[in-house]
Amino acid sequence: MQEFDVIVVGGGHAGCEAALASARLGLKTAMITLYLDSIAMMSCNPSIGGPGKSNLVTEIDILGGEMGRHTDQFNLQLKHLNESKGPAARVTRGQADKFLYRTNMRLTLEHTENLSILQDCVEKLLVQEDEVYGVKTRLGIEYKAKSVILCTGTFLKGKVVIGDITYSAGRQGESAAEKLSENLRELGLQVERYQTATPPRIDKKSIDFSKLKELHGEKHPRYFSIFTEKKENTIVPTWLTYTNEKTLEKTKEMLQYSPIVSGIIETHGPRHCPSIDRKVLNFPEKTDHQIFLEMESLDSDEIYVNGFTTAMPPFAQDEILHTISGLEQAKIMRYGYAVEYDYMPAFQLYPSLENKKISGLFCAGQINGTSGYEEAAAQGLVAGINAARKILGKNPIFIDRSEAYIGVMIDDLIHKKTPEPYRVLPSRSEYRLHLRFDNAFMRLYEKTKEIGLLTQEKLLLVEKAIQNVKQEVERLKTISISMQEANQFLEKKQCSDLFSKGVKIADILKKKEITYLDLKELIEIPDYPEFVHNQIETILKYEIFMEREEKQILKFKELENQLIPKDFDFSFVKGISNIALSGLLEVKPLSIGEAGRISGVTGNDLALLIAHLR
Numbered sequence: 001m002q003e004f005d006v007i008v009v010g011g012g013h014a015g016c017e018a019a020l021a022s023a024r025l026g027l028k029t030a031m032i033t034l035y036l037d038s039i040a041m042m043s044c045n046p047s048i049g050g051p052g053k054s055n056l057v058t059e060i061d062i063l064g065g066e067m068g069r070h071t072d073q074f075n076l077q078l079k080h081l082n083e084s085k086g087p088a089a090r091v092t093r094g095q096a097d098k099f100l101y102r103t104n105m106r107l108t109l110e111h112t113e114n115l116s117i118l119q120d121c122v123e124k125l126l127v128q129e130d131e132v133y134g135v136k137t138r139l140g141i142e143y144k145a146k147s148v149i150l151c152t153g154t155f156l157k158g159k160v161v162i163g164d165i166t167y168s169a170g171r172q173g174e175s176a177a178e179k180l181s182e183n184l185r186e187l188g189l190q191v192e193r194y195q196t197a198t199p200p201r202i203d204k205k206s207i208d209f210s211k212l213k214e215l216h217g218e219k220h221p222r223y224f225s226i227f228t229e230k231k232e233n234t235i236v237p238t239w240l241t242y243t244n245e246k247t248l249e250k251t252k253e254m255l256q257y258s259p260i261v262s263g264i265i266e267t268h269g270p271r272h273c274p275s276i277d278r279k280v281l282n283f284p285e286k287t288d289h290q291i292f293l294e295m296e297s298l299d300s301d302e303i304y305v306n307g308f309t310t311a312m313p314p315f316a317q318d319e320i321l322h323t324i325s326g327l328e329q330a331k332i333m334r335y336g337y338a339v340e341y342d343y344m345p346a347f348q349l350y351p352s353l354e355n356k357k358i359s360g361l362f363c364a365g366q367i368n369g370t371s372g373y374e375e376a377a378a379q380g381l382v383a384g385i386n387a388a389r390k391i392l393g394k395n396p397i398f399i400d401r402s403e404a405y406i407g408v409m410i411d412d413l414i415h416k417k418t419p420e421p422y423r424v425l426p427s428r429s430e431y432r433l434h435l436r437f438d439n440a441f442m443r444l445y446e447k448t449k450e451i452g453l454l455t456q457e458k459l460l461l462v463e464k465a466i467q468n469v470k471q472e473v474e475r476l477k478t479i480s481i482s483m484q485e486a487n488q489f490l491e492k493k494q495c496s497d498l499f500s501k502g503v504k505i506a507d508i509l510k511k512k513e514i515t516y517l518d519l520k521e522l523i524e525i526p527d528y529p530e531f532v533h534n535q536i537e538t539i540l541k542y543e544i545f546m547e548r549e550e551k552q553i554l555k556f557k558e559l560e561n562q563l564i565p566k567d568f569d570f571s572f573v574k575g576i577s578n579i580a581l582s583g584l585l586e587v588k589p590l591s592i593g594e595a596g597r598i599s600g601v602t603g604n605d606l607a608l609l610i611a612h613l614r
C-alpha cells in the first residue's frame with residue numbers, strides 16, 4: 001500500500017491550499033482528485049475578492065497561502081471598491097483569468113516538492129478505532145495516510161438541475177462522487193444537503209456593446225499580496241447593463257418553469273447570491289438589477305453574465321436574457337444550472353478543522369457548508385497547516401474572531417447554524433475596523449511566524465514594515481507645528497476645520513482631507529512602500545475608534561483564554577439547563593468564550609460552567 005503523511009481529497013480551491021501548505025511544511029502529501037484538468041477550476045464567477053472575501057485573500061497570503069499572489073498574477077482586472085467609504089470598507093475585487101488561474105495553479109502544485117497528484121475518486125475512508133489511516137478509491141486502490149483532508153466541494157452525490165432535467169454531476173460536465181458521503185454517514189457523521197447555482201455564459205460576438213457601459217480596473221491597484229511587484233496591472237474591461245420591466249415580466253411569466261417554484265430544488269442555496277428567479281420573487285418592485293458582463297479569460301470569447309444566476313429551462317433562459325439591453329441577440333454557450341450536493345455541518349469540527357469524532361480527519365471548503373472560492377481556500381490553508389502540525393507533534397493553529405475573517409468564518413461555522421451556504425460578509429465581524437483588507441500583515445505576523453510557510457526573506461520584510469509603521473506613527477505624534485503654519489497648510493488643502501493652537505503633525509493627518517504623502521510639504525517623509533503609508537494614515541485617522549475596538553478585543557480575549565480541557569464532560573456541571581447542555585455536548589467548546597457563543601447557553605449557564613472548572 002502506498003503511504004503518505006497527508007492525503008487531500010479534492011483539487012478545488014480548498015484542496016489546492018491544503019495540499020500546498022502540507023507539502024511546503026515538509027509532509028509527504030498526495031492530492032487525489034476526480035479530474036486533473038479541473039484543478040483550481042472556478043465553478044462560477046471569475047471574481048476573487050470584494051467585501052469580506054478580499055480580507056480573507058490577504059489573510060491567506062500573509063499566512064503563506066497561494067490564492068492572493070496567484071490572483072495578482074493571473075487576472076484581467078483589479079478594481080477598488082468603496083473608495084469613498086471608511087478604511088474598513090475599502091477593498092480590491094479581482095477578475096481572474098479563469099484559464100490561466102487554473103492551469104498555473106496546477107503547474108504550481110506539480111512543481112511543489114513532497115506533493116503527488118493522482119486522478120481517482122475516493123469512495124471510502126479507512127478508519128480504525130475512530131482514527132483515520134487512509135482512503136480507498138473507485139479503482140480499488142488503498143492509500144495509507146496519517147491525516148486525510150476532505151475538500152470535496154459540490155461533488156458528494158452532486159445533482160445538476162436545469163428546469164425539470166436532473167442528472168448526476170458534481171459540476172456541469174464533471175462526474176459526481178457518489179459513494180463517499182454514504183461512507184461518512186456509516187462512520188456516524190452527520191451529512192446534509194445544500195444547493196448552489198450559476199448563470200449562463202454567452203458568446204462575446206453576439207453582444208451589442210454599443211448599448212453597454214464599459215468599466216475598467218486600476219493600473220496601479222492595491223494588490224492582494226504585499227509581496228507582489230508588478231509595474232502595471234492589466235485593465236481588460238467589463239461591461240454593465242441592467243434588467244428592465246420587460247425582464248421582470250418575462251421572468252414572472254417563466255417562473256412556472258423555475259425548479260425553485262416547481263419544487264424540484266428543495267434545498268437551500270446561497271441567500272446572498274440570489275438567482276434571477278429569487279430576485280423577482282423576493283423584490284418584485286425592483287426592475288433594474290445590475291448585470292455585469294465579464295470575460296472568463298483572454299483565451300476565449302465566453303462571457304459570464306454576473307447577476308443572472310438561474311436554473312430555469314434553456315428556452316426560458318434565452319427568452320429572459322434577450323429582454324436585456326445589449327443582449328437582445330445574445331447566444332448562450334453554456335446554460336445556467338443549479339447543483340445539489342452533500343455537505344457535513346461544521347459543528348462536527350474543532351477550530352483546527354479536525355473532526356471531533358474521527359482523529360486525523362480534517363474538512364475544508366464547501367463540504368463545511370460554505371460557498372465561495374475565498375472561503376474554501378482559507379479553510380484549506382488552515383486544514384493543511386493543522387494536519388501537518390498534528391503529524392509533526394505541534395499544537396494546532398487556532399485563529400480567533402479578533403484576529404482575522406478566517407477566524408470569524410470558522411467560529412461562525414462551528415457555532416451558528418446557518419440555513420444556507422455560508423458566505424463571509426463584513427457584517428459578520430464585530431471587529432471590522434481591526435480586520436481590514438490592508439492590514440493583514442500587521443494582524444497575523446506572529447501567527448505566520450509560528451506557522452513557518454513564509455520564507456525568512458518575506459518575514460523580515462513584514463517585520464521591518466511593522467516596525468516602520470509603529471515608529472512613524474510615534475514620530476508624527478512628537479513633531480510640533482505652530483497654529484499658523486498648520487492652518488496655512490490646511491487652507492491650501494481646502495480644509496476649513498482649522499486649529500486654535502499649535503499641534504503635532506499627527507493631528508494634521510487626522511483631518512480627512514490630508515494624506516500621509518501631503519505631509520511632505522511640511523516635514524521629511526521616509527520612502528516607505530504604499531502599504532506602509534496606508535497603515536500610518538489609517539492608524540492615525542481612526543485612532544479613537546480603533547482604541548475603542550481594542551478594548552472590546554481585550555475583553556473577548558480574556559474569555560477565549562479561559563480554556564476547557566478537550567475531554568471535559570459537560571454533563572457533570574450542576575444546575576446547567578438542558579438546552580445549554582445539549583449544545584455544549586454537541587459543540588465540545590475549548591474555551592469559555594467559545595461556550596458563550598453556542599446558542600442556548602445563557603450567562604447563568606456560563607457562570608455555572610466557570611465555577612465548576614475552578
Ligand SMILES: Cc1cc2nc3c(=O)[nH]c(=O)nc-3n(C[C@H](O)[C@H](O)[C@H](O)COP(=O)(O)OP(=O)(O)OC[C@H]3O[C@@H](n4cnc5c(N)ncnc54)[C@H](O)[C@@H]3O)c2cc1C
Nearest residue numbers: 010011012013014034044045122153177365366372373376
Ligand atoms: C454552479 C456553482 C456556482 C457557484 N458560484 C460561485 C460564485 O459565483 N462565486 C463563488 O465564490 N463561489 C461559487 N460557487 C462555489 C465555489 O465554486 C465553491 O465554494 C468553491 O469552489 C469550493 O471550493 P472547494 O475546494 O470546497 O470545492 P470545489 O472547487 O468544488 O472542488 C472540489 C474538488 O474535489 C474533487 N472531489 C470531490 N469529491 C471527490 C472524491 N470523492 N474523490 C476525489 N476527488 C473528489 C473534485 O474533483 C474537485 O476537484 C459555485 C459553485 C457551483 C458549483
Ligand SMILES: NC(=O)c1ccc[n+]([C@@H]2O[C@H](COP(=O)([O-])OP(=O)(O)OC[C@H]3O[C@@H](n4cnc5c(N)ncnc54)[C@H](O)[C@@H]3O)[C@@H](O)[C@H]2O)c1
Nearest residue numbers: 045047050079196197198215238270273292294371372423
Ligand atoms: N452562486 C453561488 O453559489 C454563489 C455563492 C456565493 C457567492 N457567489 C459569488 O460570489 C461573488 C461575490 O458576490 P457579490 O454579490 O459581492 O458580487 P460581486 O463580487 O460580483 O460584486 C461586488 C461589488 O462589485 C461590483 N461589481 C461586480 N461585478 C463587477 C464588475 N465586473 N466590474 C466592476 N464592478 C463590479 C458590484 O457593484 C458589487 O457591489 C459573486 O461573484 C457571486 O456570484 C456565488
